[in-house]
Amino acid sequence: MPSQGKAVSEKDQSAADNAGRFPLRVALFGFGTVGSSVARILLESKPEGVEITHIYNRNVARKKADWVPPSVVWSEDWESVLASDVDVIVELVGGLDPAGNWVRRAIEAGKSVVTANKKLIAYHGVELERLAAAKGGHLKYGAAVAGGIPVIPGLEQGLAGDRIARMEGILNGTCNFILSKMEAGAEYAAVLAEAQAKGYAETDPTEDVGGFDARSKLAILMRLALRVVVDPDEIVPQPITSVTAVDFSYARDLNCTIRQVARAEERDGAVAATVGPMLVDKGSPMAWSRGTENMVILTGHYGGDVVFSGHGAGGHPTAVAVVSDLLALAHGSRRVAIPSVPAKIGAEFEVPHYIRFTVVDRPGIVSEITGALARERINIRAIVQKPGYPSEALPFVVTVEPCRSSALKRALAEIGKMDCLLEAPLDLQMLE
Numbered sequence: 001m002p003s004q005g006k007a008v009s010e011k012d013q014s015a016a017d018n019a020g021r022f023p024l025r026v027a028l029f030g031f032g033t034v035g036s037s038v039a040r041i042l043l044e045s046k047p048e049g050v051e052i053t054h055i056y057n058r059n060v061a062r063k064k065a066d067w068v069p070p071s072v073v074w075s076e077d078w079e080s081v082l083a084s085d086v087d088v089i090v091e092l093v094g095g096l097d098p099a100g101n102w103v104r105r106a107i108e109a110g111k112s113v114v115t116a117n118k119k120l121i122a123y124h125g126v127e128l129e130r131l132a133a134a135k136g137g138h139l140k141y142g143a144a145v146a147g148g149i150p151v152i153p154g155l156e157q158g159l160a161g162d163r164i165a166r167m168e169g170i171l172n173g174t175c176n177f178i179l180s181k182m183e184a185g186a187e188y189a190a191v192l193a194e195a196q197a198k199g200y201a202e203t204d205p206t207e208d209v210g211g212f213d214a215r216s217k218l219a220i221l222m223r224l225a226l227r228v229v230v231d232p233d234e235i236v237p238q239p240i241t242s243v244t245a246v247d248f249s250y251a252r253d254l255n256c257t258i259r260q261v262a263r264a265e266e267r268d269g270a271v272a273a274t275v276g277p278m279l280v281d282k283g284s285p286m287a288w289s290r291g292t293e294n295m296v297i298l299t300g301h302y303g304g305d306v307v308f309s310g311h312g313a314g315g316h317p318t319a320v321a322v323v324s325d326l327l328a329l330a331h332g333s334r335r336v337a338i339p340s341v342p343a344k345i346g347a348e349f350e351v352p353h354y355i356r357f358t359v360v361d362r363p364g365i366v367s368e369i370t371g372a373l374a375r376e377r378i379n380i381r382a383i384v385q386k387p388g389y390p391s392e393a394l395p396f397v398v399t400v401e402p403c404r405s406s407a408l409k410r411a412l413a414e415i416g417k418m419d420c421l422l423e424a425p426l427d428l429q430m431l432e
Helices: 002-021 033-045 078-082 099-108 118-135 151-158 173-183 188-197 212-226 245-253 315-330 365-375 405-415
Strands: 024-029 050-056 073-075 088-091 112-115 164-170 256-267 270-281 293-300 304-311 350-359 380-384 394-404 426-431
Touching: 024 033, 024 078, 024 315, 033 050, 033 315, 050 078, 050 315, 073 078, 078 099, 088 099, 088 315, 099 112, 099 118, 112 118, 112 315, 118 212, 151 212, 151 304, 164 212, 173 188, 173 245, 173 256, 173 293, 212 256, 212 270, 245 256, 245 350, 245 394, 256 426, 350 365, 350 405, 365 380, 365 394, 365 405, 394 405
Parallel strands: 024 050, 024 088, 050 073, 088 112, 270 426
Antiparallel strands: 164 256, 164 293, 256 270, 293 304, 350 394, 350 426, 380 394
8 A cells, every 4th residue: 555655646746747847838719918918928938837839819810929939820720729739728718608619629638728717617617627627637717816816726725724704805807997986086987988998898898897797706706715606697796887976975974985896605504695886994905906906805714814905907917827827737736626515695695785865855755765664674874965966866875784685675666666766776785
């Protein structure tokens, strides 16, 4: 028995030595903002053990760059690249299709894959990891959440010994850019246009501002941190588009600001998860996050709170995570297998809420609102009305003590029938 243990150890060491001595041949699938940044880092820093040999892109002629050496093969035939002698496919196109097909085909061919594709990993990560293990390859996706911040490696290795009970974070740099600019007084439409001009937001920004991007990232983190596999579609995101300047004004009066927050927790065997704009206390680290920064706060049973922070959007930060995954593969690093179990989103957060009403003023409005809340046994914390607004379009705010989301939803459904309302009430969780 001791000799068998020694033989396995020598074999593993030999594999690690070979991985470092013979460069991994790498094919980039996608040469956009992130793909070109990955190529630049690899060509400029020349890390040991990694060599770019192929670049695939549709209409590849328009992508060719004179700073890429002539030894690199440019191609718009993905099947020929997969059939070549490359060792690792770096998928940076995103989305479920055709990227998902490329990743599966690469893994089935025994190749390893590095990807920044949060949607693919959120919906099919478990299946793809099992396939990679069966075929002798590896799947790494450190760039799928929080750009260049090492949240995923931190969970897989640095925090694998803890039991994470709660997590919350700013996972979308585009929304953080927009909301932090609005906090400073800018209008939503102008800031969105600026974000699109800077390449932070797509022409159709729905994935970002609608909360779907953050939802995918949250589902990935839940699997690694809370160790539960959830269907991302069960997490219903709230868009940031209904937040206006008046909400930031009221938030300041409450010593808060507004950020898009993704949060999840496991309590008594049940899981709660949500994504949306929330009021964040000015004393919270998340209130300090500006521009495209991301932040993740993990609360462990043994280790307490751990905070990850840094730039979460842009080509270079994301490319750093991609290159780090490549180097890990080149030097024989193996992922820590983190067990996870299927779970349903069944629990509710019990937190305070900020509710903004916009009404045509008349007598009795407050009593009708407080009555509907009282019938659901929801206690009011404060009623705030700023002066200077016209009575025909009067915004005011009610904050309530911690309550179940389902109870508040029933109360707001009743309140929504009031004839004085100009629009649906805006309900935001308050993060304490």
